[in-house]
Amino acid sequence: xxxxxxxxxxxxxxxxxxxxxxxxxxxxxxxxxxxxxxxxxxxxxxxxxxxxxxxxxxxxxxxxxxxxxxxxxxxxxxxxxxxxxxxxxxxxxxxxxxxxxxxxxxxxxxxxxxxxxxxxxxxxxxxxxxxxxxxxxxxxxxxxxxxxxxxxxxxxxxxxxxxxxxxxxxxxxxxxxxxxxxxxxxxxxxxxxxxxxxxxxxxxxxxxxxxxxxxxxxxxxxxxxxxxxxxxxxxxxxxxxxxxxxxxxxxxxxxxxxx
Amino acid sequence: xxxxxxxxxxxxxxxxxxxxxxxxxxxxxxxxxxxxxxxxxxxxxxxxxxxxxxxxxxxxxxxxxxxxxxxxxxxxxxxxxxxxxxxxxxxxxxxxxxxxxxxxxxxxxxxxxxxxxxxxxxxxxxxxxxxxxxxxxxxxxxxxxxxxxxxxxxxxxxxxxxxxxxxxxxxxxxxxxxxxxxxxxxxxxxxxxxxxxxxxxxxxxxxxxxxxxxxxxxxxxxxxxxxxxxxxxxxxxxxxxxx
Numbered sequence: 001x002x003x004x005x006x007x008x009x010x011x012x013x014x015x016x017x018x019x020x021x022x023x024x025x026x027x028x029x030x031x032x033x034x035x036x037x038x039x040x041x042x043x044x045x046x047x048x049x050x051x052x053x054x055x056x057x058x059x060x061x062x063x064x065x066x067x068x069x070x071x072x073x074x075x076x077x078x079x080x081x082x083x084x085x086x087x088x089x090x091x092x093x094x095x096x097x098x099x100x101x102x103x104x105x106x107x108x109x110x111x112x113x114x115x116x117x118x119x120x121x122x123x124x125x126x127x128x129x130x131x132x133x134x135x136x137x138x139x140x141x142x143x144x145x146x147x148x149x150x151x152x153x154x155x156x157x158x159x160x161x162x163x164x165x166x167x168x169x170x171x172x173x174x175x176x177x178x179x180x181x182x183x184x185x186x187x188x189x190x191x192x193x194x195x196x197x198x199x200x201x202x203x204x205x206x207x208x209x210x211x212x213x214x215x216x217x218x219x220x221x222x223x224x225x226x227x228x229x230x231x232x233x234x235x236x237x238x239x240x241x242x243x244x245x246x247x248x249x250x251x252x253x254x255x256x257x258x259x
Numbered sequence: 260x261x262x263x264x265x266x267x268x269x270x271x272x273x274x275x276x277x278x279x280x281x282x283x284x285x286x287x288x289x290x291x292x293x294x295x296x297x298x299x300x301x302x303x304x305x306x307x308x309x310x311x312x313x314x315x316x317x318x319x320x321x322x323x324x325x326x327x328x329x330x331x332x333x334x335x336x337x338x339x340x341x342x343x344x345x346x347x348x349x350x351x352x353x354x355x356x357x358x359x360x361x362x363x364x365x366x367x368x369x370x371x372x373x374x375x376x377x378x379x380x381x382x383x384x385x386x387x388x389x390x391x392x393x394x395x396x397x398x399x400x401x402x403x404x405x406x407x408x409x410x411x412x413x414x415x416x417x418x419x420x421x422x423x424x425x426x427x428x429x430x431x432x433x434x435x436x437x438x439x440x441x442x443x444x445x446x447x448x449x450x451x452x453x454x455x456x457x458x459x460x461x462x463x464x465x466x467x468x469x470x471x472x473x474x475x476x477x478x479x480x481x482x483x484x485x486x487x488x489x490x491x492x493x494x495x496x497x498x499x500x501x502x
């Protein structure tokens with residue numbers, strides 16, 4: 001992530017390119033790297049997706065099982081999202097319990113799914129107050145090529161869209177689809193110098209002063225946002241990011257995530 | 260309390276405020292003896308204390324940076340601060356709040372003045388009533404100034420949200436729980452955004468209008484922060500309260 005060690009020369013190079021409206025890999029500021037999403041890659045999981053976004057590789061597994069609802073929402077299913085930055089994915093990651101970067105990523109992924117109403121939680125109720133479906137979304141980062149945020153969010157929604165409720169296994173009727181209502185898509189921009197670039201690589205993340213993630217729904221409305229990083233943003237930059245993120249999310253949704 | 264049928268009647272909210280009105284705010288500077296700087300803040304039903312220690316030696320040593328000071332921010336909720344007792348200690352929410360709050364304040368601190376040292380900010384939420392992270396940032400910003408930490412400016416924070424399809428400033432508990440969106444924002448007096456989060460449902464136009472409302476709210480809070488500091492460090496006794 002952003003504290004990765006790269007040479008000052010390389011940082012200067014990236015920074016100076018950004019001023020000339022160029023990027024190391026030749027992309028324009030609004031271009032994403034090559035994106036592929038393969039679903040159903042883990043047979044044991046109720047839903048899964050492998051996302052490759054440039055050099056970033058993320059696998060998401062969705063496990064679904066019956067459990068007890070929270071006391072304040074007795075008639076609603078439960079979503080639990082976790083993400084770990086395991087040492088396999090980058091020399092910068094260390095083993096141990098998730099730290100703030102991993103917690104932030106997981107909570108933003110969760111926010112997008114929850115706040116967009118992507119899953120109809122009331123349809124995950126089996127018996128009010130007693131038994132509901134619990135949906136565990138586990139994000140495994142395999143290779144950190146930058147912008148884990150968007151890869152994790154895309155993988156999570158793709159895995160959910162293909163997930164099955166394993167009712168037969170628990171004698172609860174026939175298997176069904178997860179009740180989906182929306183397809184939130186996260187788009188992350190990084191601020192390099194004064195420029196806003198989408199889908200930053202890990203190198204660009206080390207140069208970026210801040211990252212801004214915008215999650216938008218099918219209707220083009222916003223369901224979650226997170227600014228992550230020290231550098232401040234102006235209102236103009238903020239509003240510009242919102243506009244291009246909604247546009248880009250639409251593009252990605254149409255290409256990869258149509259129901 | 261269950262969801263109210265209507266949050267706004269004739270442009271007035273359930274707690275009697277207009278849609279663009281802040282809750283009552285009261286700052287008190289330098290309330291702790293041991294801390295280098297401190298601030299107590301009441302913002303609506305929120306009661307928070309912020310303490311600043313440092314610049315001081317970094318423990319553990321390996322965290323120190325050779326060219327700048329590091330900033331640590333610990334947001335903690337007292338177990339009695341909420342309706343259902345909160346299990347003491349850090350959790351995932353407070354870890355995230357601490358991270359974004361630290362990053363909201365870091366850009367205004369001259370960290371390069373104190374290499375190899377740490378500036379510790381502790382925020383304790385004694386009573387929570389929606390908008391605790393904004394309250395924490397407002398108090399911490401004043402506590403940093405009280406500690407004499409060189410800063411470019413103060414940082415002010417408040418939330419804007421949506422209830423009954425209407426944008427409202429500085430959500431109260433019910434508006435937060437049952438509302439349609441919540442956008443905490445922190446800005447500098449110059450209008451730079453140092454914290455922005457959002458959850459719920461907003462169109463892009465609503466967001467842009469909401470951001471302007473929040474900036475206006477922050478500008479009012481900034482005046483109170485400044486007044487509170489002036490009250491302590493000058494013979495101007497006006498104080499930092501909008502009551």
